[in-house]
Amino acid sequence: MAIRVYNTLTRCKQEFVPREPGVVAMYVCGPTVYNHIHIGNARTFLTFDVIRRYLTFRGFDVRFVQNITDVDDKIIARANEEGRQPAEVAAEYTLAFQSAMDALGVLRPTVQPKATETIDDMIEMTGRLIERGHAYVVDGDVYFSVRSFPEYGKLSGRNIDDLESGARVDVDERKRDPLDFALWKSAKPGEPHWTSPWGEGRPGWHLECSVMSERELGLTFDIHGGASDLIFPHHENEIAQSEAATGEPFVRYWLHGGLLQVNQEKMSKSLGNFLLLRDVLERYSAPVVRLLMLQTHYRSPLDFSTERLDEAVRAYERLVTPVRNFNWAKRNRAVVELPEATASVIEALEAAPAAAREAFVEAMDDDFNTAGALAAIFDLVRVVNGFLESHGIGGNARYAARLEVASDTIAELLGVLGVAVLSQESDSQYPSEVLGLARDFAGYEGSDANAAVDALLAARAVARSERNWAAADGVRDGLAALGFVIEDTPSGARVSYRDRG
C-alpha cells in the first residue's frame, strides 16, 4: 500500500515516493522567535510532527529540518520596545519555543539551524542570484526580480499581473516591480548587521528557508511543510529563489496545514485573538490538546475553544480507559468470577488489534487522515471494553495475553500520533488534605498520605458492608472534592485523578 499525500503544487493527491528509497528529507518552516508561540502555530508544528512520526512508523528514515528565524524586523521591534538587544530577545524565545514543543510532545528536529548561523550561505546565494540576473542591488538592498522567473506563481496558482491588479499599494519606487522582494536589507543604525558585498545588512526572511533547506537536505528534497498562510508569498518566493539560483526543482511535495480559528476567524498575532500554547498546556494535558487537533484533518480549518478541549478530555479518557482497566485487572485479582468467554468472542478479541492496525494504516496512508485513524482506535477500544466488561481477564488470567496485545496496540497506535497514555493512577500523589479526611472518617492519626487513603478505602469498605451509605459516600465525596474519583470494580475500589473537577 502506498502513502498518498495532497501536494499543493499539483493540487491533487499523489503517491508519495521519496527521492531515495526508504529515506525522507523534510523541511518545515519554524517560528520567528519574538514571542511565545500560540496554539495556531502549535497546530502546524503538531501536524508535521505527526507526519514525521507516521513516516517513521512506516519504515522511513526521516531527516527532519526546521529552522529558527532569529533575525527579523519583529524581533528588532520587540527588542527596541523593551530596551534589549535583539539577540537576547531571540535567545529567550528560542528556548521558550523549544520547551513548549517538548511539553506538547513534538519531537526535536534532526537539525534545527538558525538564520544567524547561516549568513554566509545566504550572502553566497544572493550573489549567485545577482550573477544570474535574477536579483539587483539598490542602495545596499538586494531585491529578487519576480519577472526574471517565468514560473513565478506556480505554487499559489496566481500570475503576476493578477496579483498586481489587486495588490494594495506598495510604492517603493526603487523596486523594478512591486512584487519584487528583499533578499538582503541594508541595516539601519543600531540594527543587527553582517558584512556583505552590498554593505552592512541582514538577510530577508524568504531567503533563509531556501538556504537552510538546501544546505541541510540538498535539492530536490522530498517534503516542504508549513501552514497555508505561507503559500503566498513565502513559499512562492522560496521556489523562485532556489530554482532560479540552482536550476534544480526545489521540492517534490508541498504540504500545507489548515489554519486554526477562534470564533470562525483565523487566529493570528496580528489580529490579537490568540491563545499561547503554554497557557493552554497549564490547563490541559498535552495528549488532550493533541487529540483535539488530530480529530480534524490537518488541511481543514479547526475552530478552537475550551468547550472543545473539554470534549477532548472525555474522548481521551475513553481512549485510555481500556488500557488502565486492563492494567488494573491484571494487578488486582477479581473477587467475583465472571462468565467464561465463548470461542467466537475470543476470536473477535484476537482479530480486533490487527483490524484496527489495518484501518489505522489505511486512514493514515490517505494523506494522513488522523480523524479516520482515531476512529480505528476507538473501534478497538470498544472491543476491549466490552470484553473486560463481560469476562474480565478470566480465571487464572487466561485471557490476559490476548488482552495485552489489544491494550498494547491501542497504546502503540496512539503513540504513532504522539498521544501518550498517561497514568491516571494516583499513587503517591495525594495532597496533604487527605490526612484530615482520614482522621475524620477512618480515625487515621499518621502523616503518610498513601496510608491515609488506604485507611479511607478500608473504612469505606466496612461502611458499605454495613450498609452505612452516609459514611461510605462521605469518603467518596471528600476525595472527589480533592479531584479524585473512586470507582468500584470487581477487584475493589480504585482511586484515580481527574484533571477536571
Add this chain to the structure above:
RNA sequence: GGCGACGUCGCCAAGUGGCAAGGCAGAGGCCUGCAAAGCCUUUAUCCCCGGUUCGAAUCCGGGCGUCGCCUCCA
C-alpha cells in the same frame, strides 16, 4: 476586484461514484446501595436548484453562505 478552500446528525468530524466512520452531548435499557467507568439500543433523503450516470454526499453547471490568501503571519 483577483485567486483558492469549504458547507455531512444538537455540537465536532471522516468519507470524494455503489447499504452515511468515529468523538462529544441527548434518550431508553443493563450493571451499581447510589455513583463512576463500561456495555447494549437509539438520533442524517449529506446548504439549495439543475445536469451527467443503472446509481451522486461524492462528478459537472448555477445560486446562497462561511473562511483563507492577495501586507507580516504557522
